Amino acid sequence: xTASAPDSAPVYPxxxxxxxxxxxxxxxxxVVVAGVSLAVGHPLFAVFFLLGVAGIFVNAILVRRAVDVxxxxxxxxxxxxxxxxxxxLGAITALALLAAFLVQPDGLGAMFGLAIGQxxxxxxxVIPVMKGxxxxx
Numbered sequence: 001x002t003a004s005a006p007d008s009a010p011v012y013p014x015x016x017x018x019x020x021x022x023x024x025x026x027x028x029x030x031v032v033v034a035g036v037s038l039a040v041g042h043p044l045f046a047v048f049f050l051l052g053v054a055g056i057f058v059n060a061i062l063v064r065r066a067v068d069v070x071x072x073x074x075x076x077x078x079x080x081x082x083x084x085x086x087x088x089l090g091a092i093t094a095l096a097l098l099a100a101f102l103v104q105p106d107g108l109g110a111m112f113g114l115a116i117g118q119x120x121x122x123x124x125x126v127i128p129v130m131k132g133x134x135x136x137x
Contacts, residue, residue: 019060022124026053029116037109044106048099052113055092060121062088 030053034046063085070081096114099107 017064017125019057022120023057025124026057026117026120029053029120030113033109033112042106044103045109048103048107048109049113049116050109051099052096052110052115053117054113055096055110056114056117056121059088059092 030046030050033049034043037043037045037049066081066084070076070078092114096110099110101107
């Protein structure tokens with residue numbers, strides 16, 4: 001095993017970008033939430049939860065497309081990507097808040113769906129990277 005030179009830049013492991021595994025994990029959460037919400041008599045909560053989780057995955061697909069467009073440019077600019085992301089996240093959050101206020105208490109499922117979906121996506125990326133960093137000398 002060789003160690004990198006002290007003055008060389010660190011090498012980071014490749015982060016997984018596939019959505020199949022996080023979609024299966026999030027689907028498991030949706031099934032559990034649907035079962036619990038049906039048991040307590042709030043089936044609309046499960047519907048809004050599903051919409052929130054779906055919103056996060058649609059956002060992830062749109063982020064991937066936006067990054068591909070920015071990277072393909074001859075002179076890539078971060079501001080275009082930042083503005084695109086801010087507008088998209090603002091719209092998703094506004095829709096979830098609107099659902100939460102208009103359909104109380106079941107509309108809160110959208111906010112919970114957004115949160116759980118985001119946690120699943122972030123952990124799907126962070127855990128393999130952290131394992132890769134830990135295994136480096």
